[in-house]
Amino acid sequence: MWLDRFPQERVPALGSSAPNKDARDPGAPRLAARLRRLAGALRADRAGNTTLVFALAVVPIFGSVGAAIDYSRASSARTAMQAALDATALMISKDALDLKSAQVQTKARSYFLAMFNHPEIKSVTAAFTLQIHAPGDFTVLASSTGSMDTAFVRLLGVPQMPIKTTAQVRWGYRTLEVALALDNTGSMAQKNKLTELKAAVKLLLSTLKANSKTPDDTKIAIVPFNTVVNIGTAYATAPWLSFDSTVTSSNWNGCVADRDQPYDVKDTTPSGAAPTQFPAALCGTLAQAIPLTNDWTALTSMVDTMTPVGTTNVTIGAMWAWSALTTNEPFTQGKPVAPDVEKVIILLTDGLNTQNRFTTVPSQIDARTQQVCANIKAANIKMYVVRVIEGNATLLSGCATAPNMYYDVQVASQLTDVFASIAASLSGSRLAK
Secondary structure (H helix, E strand, O other): OHHHHOOOOOOOOOOOOOOOOOOOOOHHHHHHHHHHHHHHHHHHHHHHHHHHHHHHHHHHHHHHHHHHHHHHHHHHHHHHHHHHHHHHHHHHHHHHHHOOHHHHHHHHHHHHHHHOOOOOEEEEEEEEEEEEEEOOEEEEEEEEEEEEEOOOHHHHOOOEEEEEEEEEEEEEOOEEEEEEEEEOOHHHHHHHHHHHHHHHHHHHHHHHHHHOOOOOOEEEEEEEEOOOEEOOHHHOOOOOEEOOOOOOOOOOOOEEOOOOOOHHHOOOOOOOOHHHOEEEEOOOOOOEOEEEEOOHHHHHHHHHOOOOOOOOOHHHHHHHHHHHOOOOOOOOOOOOOOOOEEEEEEEEEOOOOOOOOOOOOHHHHHHHHHHHHHHHHHOOOEEEEEEEOOOOHHHHHHHOOOHHHEEEEOOHHHHHHHHHHHHHHOOOEEEOO
């Protein structure tokens, strides 16, 4: 036994009167020292076992780290490939119906390779096909593949990682009806606001016209407003129009004021009952509204007639834009609500509510604006709202269907970019997958 390696120490006999000398006997320190040396040797033996275990474990540890690095590289490349494929499918969908099948493939591949510049990805392929569902309704199907040489996991027998992405863009030429409610009050003459607005609206019109593939798939209405709306004298004999001693059919110049409450914020068809009728009003040079139409020349010409005059009543502008999108009188050009019909209002103003038919108290007019906006959204009509420099931001942002559909413009020159953004969102294309 290993204890035999130590000399035998003399132990006093039981009952001996000799004092206990362990604390001062020189043999005791020697024994302790030898025990410490033995423990150290034992620790050395155990450390050797740990080294062996670590040596066996280091291969899978470093293999896992290497695999994570290779996977991260492949994931980054796949993300870039997906983004390029999505963008290509969106771009090609705008021109797809005007191209032959072979042209779709060639043009799309050219787009894709220009955007996906990753030389570490080998054997890149890209395929694009057009799936037509109905006239004006089709899907662009896109797929791309490639492979990446691995740096670490090739040691584990995996020399390459495959990469594959797919995308679908459904382009449906749904009927798009857009009503623009545009503030034409006197303050729009300041800071070049009306001039910039005209340019922005013309850009919107040209974009929507370019994206219109069938004659009736896009129609626009434009409703300039101040405290009233000018619908034109052609409606002088309409049964839903009411006159009084001040405004008669002979001196009426085409403007109407708010209906009696609560009809001032509802698209209720007017009847013989006086509260549902539209009160005729006198106005100055306010431009005449144009109902839904696809006459792009008439729309562009109408924009040029807008002049700044009067004070602000946002409620009536929103209300008549809503009316322009429905089948109810007075404007009846809108199509019935249907899944393939999208109805949108773009409301722009540059000031606080100051006057309506009932009051000049802004908070009271704001309450009517808030209610008409709620009613419009409840009717599943989308609302974009543009505030130009001034106006009740809380009220107007609440009118927008979503936060990203509210624009707070601080410089009039920004209107072109805003209307370009809105036009792009109304282009009719959406990423399906």
